[in-house]
Amino acid sequence: MGYDAKFRVWRGDAAAGQLQDFTVPVNEGEVVLDVIHRLQATQTPDLAVRWNCKAGKCGSCSAEVNGRPRLLCMTRMNTFTEAETITVTPLRAFPVIRDLVTDVSFNYAKAREVPSFAPPADLKPGDFRMQQVDVERSQEFRKCIECFLCQNTCHVVRDHEENKQAFAGPRFFIRLAELDMHPLDTADRRQAAQEEHGLGLCNITKCCTEVCPEHIKITDNAIIPMKERVADVKYDPVRWLGAKIRRRTSAD
Amino acid sequence: MTDIERHSYDVIVIGAGGAGLRAAIEARSRGLRTAVVCKSLFGKAHTVMAEGGIAASMGNVNSKDSWQVHFRDTMRGGKFLNHWRMAELHAKEAPERVWELETWGALFDRTPDGRISQRNFGGHEYPRLAHVGDRTGLELIRTLQQRIVALQQEDHRDLGDYEARLKVFAECTITEILHDPSDANGQPGQVSGAFGYWRESGRFVVFDAPAVIIATGGIGKSFKVTSNSWEYTGDGHALALRAGSTLVNMEFIQFHPTGMVWPPSVKGILVTESVRGDGGVLTNSEGKRFMFGYVPDVFRTQYAETEEEGDRWYSDADHNRRPPELLPRDEVARSINSEVKAGRGSPHGGVFLDVSSRLPAEEIRRRLPSMYHQFKELADVDITAEPMEVGPTCHYVMGGVEVDPDTESAARVPGLFAVGESAGGMHGSNRLGGNSLSDLLVFGRRAGLGAADYVAGLGAQRPVVSEADVESAAAAALAPFRAEGGENPYTLHTELQQVMNDLVGIIRTEAEMQAALDKLAELKARSRTVTVEGHRQFNPGWHLALDLQNMLLVSECIARAALERQESRGGHTRDDFPTMSPQWRQVNLICAVDDGDVTVTHQPLPTMPHELLALFDRSELSKYLTEAELVALPEEKH
Numbered sequence: 110m111g112y113d114a115k116f117r118v119w120r121g122d123a124a125a126g127q128l129q130d131f132t133v134p135v136n137e138g139e140v141v142l143d144v145i146h147r148l149q150a151t152q153t154p155d156l157a158v159r160w161n162c163k164a165g166k167c168g169s170c171s172a173e174v175n176g177r178p179r180l181l182c183m184t185r186m187n188t189f190t191e192a193e194t195i196t197v198t199p200l201r202a203f204p205v206i207r208d209l210v211t212d213v214s215f216n217y218a219k220a221r222e223v224p225s226f227a228p229p230a231d232l233k234p235g236d237f238r239m240q241q242v243d244v245e246r247s248q249e250f251r252k253c254i255e256c257f258l259c260q261n262t263c264h265v266v267r268d269h270e271e272n273k274q275a276f277a278g279p280r281f282f283i284r285l286a287e288l289d290m291h292p293l294d295t296a297d298r299r300q301a302a303q304e305e306h307g308l309g310l311c312n313i314t315k316c317c318t319e320v321c322p323e324h325i326k327i328t329d330n331a332i333i334p335m336k337e338r339v340a341d342v343k344y345d346p347v348r349w350l351g352a353k354i355r356r357r358t359s360a361d
Numbered sequence: 362m363t364d365i366e367r368h369s370y371d372v373i374v375i376g377a378g379g380a381g382l383r384a385a386i387e388a389r390s391r392g393l394r395t396a397v398v399c400k401s402l403f404g405k406a407h408t409v410m411a412e413g414g415i416a417a418s419m420g421n422v423n424s425k426d427s428w429q430v431h432f433r434d435t436m437r438g439g440k441f442l443n444h445w446r447m448a449e450l451h452a453k454e455a456p457e458r459v460w461e462l463e464t465w466g467a468l469f470d471r472t473p474d475g476r477i478s479q480r481n482f483g484g485h486e487y488p489r490l491a492h493v494g495d496r497t498g499l500e501l502i503r504t505l506q507q508r509i510v511a512l513q514q515e516d517h518r519d520l521g522d523y524e525a526r527l528k529v530f531a532e533c534t535i536t537e538i539l540h541d542p543s544d545a546n547g548q549p550g551q552v553s554g555a556f557g558y559w560r561e562s563g564r565f566v567v568f569d570a571p572a573v574i575i576a577t578g579g580i581g582k583s584f585k586v587t588s589n590s591w592e593y594t595g596d597g598h599a600l601a602l603r604a605g606s607t608l609v610n611m612e613f614i615q616f617h618p619t620g621m622v623w624p625p626s627v628k629g630i631l632v633t634e635s636v637r638g639d640g641g642v643l644t645n646s647e648g649k650r651f652m653f654g655y656v657p658d659v660f661r662t663q664y665a666e667t668e669e670e671g672d673r674w675y676s677d678a679d680h681n682r683r684p685p686e687l688l689p690r691d692e693v694a695r696s697i698n699s700e701v702k703a704g705r706g707s708p709h710g711g712v713f714l715d716v717s718s719r720l721p722a723e724e725i726r727r728r729l730p731s732m733y734h735q736f737k738e739l740a741d742v743d744i745t746a747e748p749m750e751v752g753p754t755c756h757y758v759m760g761g762v763e764v765d766p767d768t769e770s771a772a773r774v775p776g777l778f779a780v781g782e783s784a785g786g787m788h789g790s791n792r793l794g795g796n797s798l799s800d801l802l803v804f805g806r807r808a809g810l811g812a813a814d815y816v817a818g819l820g821a822q823r824p825v826v827s828e829a830d831v832e833s834a835a836a837a838a839l840a841p842f843r844a845e846g847g848e849n850p851y852t853l854h855t856e857l858q859q860v861m862n863d864l865v866g867i868i869r870t871e872a873e874m875q876a877a878l879d880k881l882a883e884l885k886a887r888s889r890t891v892t893v894e895g896h897r898q899f900n901p902g903w904h905l906a907l908d909l910q911n912m913l914l915v916s917e918c919i920a921r922a923a924l925e926r927q928e929s930r931g932g933h934t935r936d937d938f939p940t941m942s943p944q945w946r947q948v949n950l951i952c953a954v955d956d957g958d959v960t961v962t963h964q965p966l967p968t969m970p971h972e973l974l975a976l977f978d979r980s981e982l983s984k985y986l987t988e989a990e991l992v993a994l995p996e997e998k999h
Contacts (some may be wrong), residue, residue, distance in 0.1 A: 122898065137622020140739070150851040154902035155895030161590040161708070163628045164735060166499065167405045182736055206561055217403060221523055225511035226466030234460035235419075238475035244468045248493065251468055251500060255404055278803075280499040291468070 112134045114186070115194040116144065122207045125295035135186050135345045136202065141197065142170055142181035145209075163229035165322060168256030172209045173198045177273045181355070182294040190298045200261040216257050219277045222305065223284050227296040250287035250294045251330060255281065259317035259327060265310050279317035279327045286331035287337065308332070365831065366563050367616025370396045372572040373555050374813045375535050375597060378406035379498075379801030380781025381503035381576030383458075388525040388574075389512055393816060396568060397504050397509075398530040398557060399601065400592050404506045404819040407578050407590045411498025412633035414490025414733060415802070416795030417455035422474040423678070430486050433887040433976050434752035435796060437659075438484040438689045439759070439789020440931045441946055441985040442610070445969040446766035447787040447949040451796070451803050455554050458802035459491050465511070466503055467504040469493055481638040482794045484689040486663075487678075490795040492815040497733045501798055509801070514962040532560040534646070535787050536594070536907060538604040538832040540774065549558040549605025552776030553824035556834040560904060562896020565835055571823045575601055575634060575762060575771070575779040577807070580614075580919070582854075583912045588620055588631040594908040595915035597783035601762045602914060606771040607963075611760035611915075612922035613932040615792055616867045618693035620754025622711035625869055627739045629754040632714065634748075634794045636684045639728050640675055641716035643697070645705035651712075652685035655696035656920035659941075659984045660688060691791040694753040698867050701752065711752035717745050753867055759792055759932055760922070761785035763951065765827040768811030769804055769974045776815060776824075790931025840895075841906040847890030849907040857884055857912060865920050870936045874924040888913055917959045918952040925950055925961050971995055 116131045128340050129273040133147055142160055163182045170181040175196050189195055221339075228237075259279035265271050271346035285306060289298045302308040313336075315328045325331075370393075374385045377399035388395045394803025399406065418431040431452035436443055459477065461468070467993060468490050470478040479488040513523040520526070535557040540899070577597030581589025589777040598608055619632040622929045645651045653671075656664045664685045665671035671684030686693070697712050707713055716725055722745035726733050729744070736742040736749060762779035764774040769784065771777040782800045788796065841850070864877035888909055893902040928942040929935050949964045974982065983991055 136625065138740075139626045143626045149901060151853075152850075154849055154851065154893065155900045157899040157901060161401055161407070161592065162407050162410050163590070163737065164410065164627070166496070166731070167401075167409045167590070169401065169405050175839075185739070210899050213402070221510055221513060225507060226516060227466055232464075234457065234464050235458075237463045238473055239468075240475055241471040241473075241478075244471060248468050252494070252496065253502060253503075254409070254499065291466070319884075331572075 112191045114144065114191070116148070117194055117196040117268045118145070118148070118209070119198040120156070121205065123205055124348055126205065128198075137184045137333040140173055140183040141186065141195065142232065144186065145181060145197065149270070151157070152357050153300055157206070157210045159210055166254060168254030168322075169236055171200055171256045171258050171261065173200060178262045180256055183322055185286050189331055199256070202267045204259075213257055215259060215273060216255070216278070216280060217293060219281050220284070222277065223281055223288070223291075224289065224296055224301070226288060229295055232293065237293060240291045245357050246290045247287040249325055250283040253283060254320060256260070258320045258322065262320045264314065264316065265307075272307070272310065276308070276310050279311075279332065281306060281307060282311070282335060283325065283331040286335050289335065299335070299339045299342045302335055303343070308335060308339060365567055367394065367569065368500075369569040369727055370394045371570060372396070373398060373568050373570045374574045374576055374862060375399075375555065375600070376406070376576035376578060376781075376783070377401075377403060377529065378408040378578055379443075379505060379574060379798060380780065380783075381393065381406070381574070382502070382509060384574045384576055384780055384809040384812070385513065386505065386525065387553070387806045388812055391809065391813035395811055396530055396535050396570070397528070398535055398555070398568070400534050400560070401532065403529045403531045404502060406502060407592060408502045408934060409499045409591065409632060410588065411798055412631065413635045414492035414637065414795050415798040416482070416485060416489050416502065416793065417457070417491060417799055418452065418487075419456045419459065419477060419479065419491070419758050420487075421595040422471050422479040423932040426487040426489060427470070429976050430458045431455070432973070434485050436597070436789070436792035438796070439791055440941065441789065442930065442966065443789030444766055444786035444967055445973055446967065447818060448972065449803075450766060450807070451787060451800060451865070454803045456801065458806065462504050463502070465504050465508040469500070471624065475520055479612060480635060481683075481687065483634055483637065483687045483693070484793040486797065490638075494727070495635050495729050497798065501801075510855075511536055523679040531555050532905065534560060534907070535567065535600065536834070536838050537566075537830070538600050538606050538777065539830050539834070540776070540786055541824050542828075549774045549987050551824050552774060554826045556813065556831060557840060561804060562898055563900065563903070567826060567831055570670025571819055572776045572816050574769075574808050574809070574812055575777070575783050576781050577783045580760045580912070580915050581755045581758075582908075583857055583861045583916045584866070585858035586620065586629040587755040587967055588617060588629055589755065590994045595911045596908065597779060597917070599911035599914045601771055601774070601777065601779060602918075602952070602954045604774050604777060606774045606777055607758055607763045608757050609763040609949050610709070610790070610919040610922075611758070611785075611952050612926050613759035613790045614919065615690055615757040615759060615932045616694040616753040617756035618697050619714055619751035620756075621647055621735075622707070622750050622752045623709035623740060630735070630739070631736040631756065632749060632751050633729070633756065634690070636714060636716050636729060636732060639716065640719040641686070642684070642719065643686050644713045644729050645716065646707060647701045647705055650686075651700050652688065652696055654691065656685045656688065657692060657700070659981075660692070664688065679806065680874050689791055689793060694867060695934060697751070697753055699787055709750050711750040713748040714751045715748035717747060720842060722746070725820075736899065742864065757792055757797065759785065759788045760780060760919070761792060765811075766807065767807065768814070769808035770811055770815065778808045778812055780804045790933060820908045838859055839908060841891050841893040841903055844892045845891045845959060847892035848887060850891050850893065850902055850909050853884055853888055853891060854905060854909055857909070858883070859911040861916055861919070865916070865923055867935050868936050869923055871924065876922050877920045878917070879922070881913065881920060885913050885917075902937075914954070914959070921959050921961045922950045922952060935971070941985075943985060945989070946985055
């Protein structure tokens with residue numbers, strides 16, 4: 110059932126680039142990454158693309174296929190008609206390095222701004238006890254393969270470079286939620302989520318959830334509960350009073 | 362080359378998988394300024410692909426487990442060719458290394474009493490693998506990645522710079538280890554640094570450092586059907602050889618029994634052994650559970666003889682023997698190979714692996730989420746309702762850099778260390794599932810310690826990088842641009858993969874390996890004129906041209922060692938020498954490079970102390986040891 114597919118691939122670098130047309134053979138069962146590799150092997154040996162595992166586990170081959178953020182290794186060719194032209198472009202929210210490769214250092218910078226896991230100081234290795242039901246909430250977020258498709262699609266930064274400074278993005282909201290919901294984490298991350306990581310900028314349009322290849326319910330299970338926890342701290346009158354009293358006591 | 366980018370560190374770790382990151386954490390924690398240099402982005406290393414778990418005898422599920430039982434299983438799995446000291450250290454230290462991960466934020470699946478859950482796996486006597494569903498490798502890499510970030514946050518707090526003492530150089534490839542010249546006796550000089558290029562810009566970079574830890578993983582990309590990612594081009598193996606060190610056990614390649622076989626584009630992608638650990642059965646086209654017919658003599662007493670007994674074992678492991686689907690990987694892979702050759706294979710040339718008739722759909726999705734997802738999205742197969750088709754895939758190289766078990770320092774070259782899949786000895790002729798992630802942690806930490814002690818011992822006397830060596834490394838890296846009219850590197854790579862697959866694969870013969878060596882010599886000659894197009898900025902054709910040199914060198918080591926070893930053991934099966942030989946068990950094959958040529962020499966296996974031999978029955982030892990060795994054993998045991 111092989112056929113010749115029409116591909117348009119963005120080629121260029123930070124300075125300039127354009128879509129380039131290719132006709133390339135496709136075989137049964139292939140994914141878009143197979144076709145990109147065939148282009149490299151037969152037509153454009155210097156076509157730049159990131160990839161590693163080719164099994165949807167490492168999150169390296171993120172790009173946009175017909176304008177949708179996708180993993181190239183998990184986008185099957187049989188989801189397109191044979192007549193369709195398939196357009197492959199780099200992630201839009203990040204600066205292009207070359208062809209399909211973008212500079213994703215933004216995400217690594219944001220990762221450093223999230224304070225690390227803080228277990229109880231007196232708990233020794235080997236003595237951790239947690240129930241399965243309690244770890245499962247955080248485990249969902251630890252499925253994240255850091256493909257950064259959620260970061261790429263989020264409209265807060267996709268077309269608003271100026272927001273990047275104040276906004277960590279969905280990937281790091283689930284990191285915050287993961288730590289906040291960890292049964293043994295001792296840090297309070299709610300205030301920082303709002304004030305330092307820009308949780309308030311998210312207006313829960315769920316675009317991130319839709320593109321997540323791991324099907325993590327980013328909005329429902331991480332962002333909304335975090336927003337509720339933040340609201341608890343910020344607006345609960347009892348907590349407000351408690352905070353006042355504690356502050357007074359500690360000042361005495 | 363005065364305009365070249367330069368960095369100075371105490372230790373360079375090449376590779377950012379589990380072994381490299383654990384080594385870097387230890388080196389930095391011991392006060393060394395540490396750089397991690399890796400070919401991919403931080404957090405993408407092949408370790409993320411590990412599925413089943415981390416083997417450690419914590420005894421959370423069966424309290425009878427202990428380091429001695431783990432040690433015994435590891436030696437049996439490796440058919441007694443393992444370096445006993447590595448297997449001992451590994452079994453003893455693995456639990457601490459797993460518990461430590463929890464303090465860094467890892468979230469393993471739990472037992473009902475809140476401890477780390479442990480699952481059954483091939484060759485392990487008790488449930489032993491700490492796991493997170495079937496994505497344990499991802500949990501491991503993320504935990505270590507986040508530990509690195511935590512250390513960087515400490516440095517930011519104390520020194521105002523995240524990267525003051527620990528920096529990751531991502532998408533940067535090391536092409537040579539720099540070292541002092543050999544002395545008059547041929548003793549290689551000590552390490553002075555490393556040379557590489559940034560993948561993004563193609564610009565060169567020199568690291569001045571007295572210690573280099575190789576943690577580059579395996580060699581699978583030399584084979585056509587493999588579970589390995591593109592990074593697995595044997596870089597560390599080749600770097601060590603070129604620096605004057607040696608490789609051990611290179612003939613032993615693990616073909617994982619269960620890779621996907623259909624569709625063609627996913628052929629080789631791993632199907633975790635957990636499917637079998639959790640009850641999955643292997644059947645042929647006649648619907649027969651064929652593994653019952655393939656239990657070898659050395660394992661006869663430890664495996665069930667009937668399906669009924671095998672099935673009872675899942676609920677009552679103390680009174681029944683395990684099903685033969687859980688034999689070590691080499692046995693299962695060869696059995697599948699035989700079934701397919703005998704014409705009892707599945708439609709796409711594998712066999713059937715079925716878990717749908719064994720567990721409820723909900724349970725399958727909970728225990729094996731990645732497998733469910735992988736088959737659903739890549740093969741249109743619903744594993745909760747129908748069997749998978751699976752077949753052997755090149756998965757792991759047992760062979761690697763010859764190291765000192767306690768410090769991971771590489772043979773012959775002072776300042777060079779190797780760890781994880783790129784090091785040899787630990788797994789003997791066949792690795793047990795789950796023993797890789799624990800290997801990375803145990804020996805990663807030890808390599809970091811070894812490097813710290815070595816650097817401290819040097820004091821102020823650090824070797825200096827030779828500028829001539831930098832010049833020649835740069836010239837070698839640019840050679841593919843200078844060549845004209847040569848072949849495209851992709852063509853050569855495809856041919857290499859076909860040769861290794863067809864001639865040095867799961868079943869080997871002398872004639873085929875001779876043919877492979879002839880073909881490898883031809884490819885080597887053609888590779889000298891490989892030509893790449895375009896410029897140096899993120900150019901995958903150029904990157905492959907350089908990786909190809911490493912793949913060719915390491916493939917030659919594999920073929921030469923495989924030709925030399927005239928017996929069948931673990932991940933080395935000779936059709937012309939089908940049995941295991943006690944005489945050959947006393948021999949390690951050592952590969953070195955002498956004037957550009959690969960040499961293979963015999964070296965005696967280190968002798969296991971009596972107290973460790975005493976963990977085995979004499980009747981079991983008699984299947985592995987020579988008469989002379991058996992006579993030398995103490996009379997009374999246990």
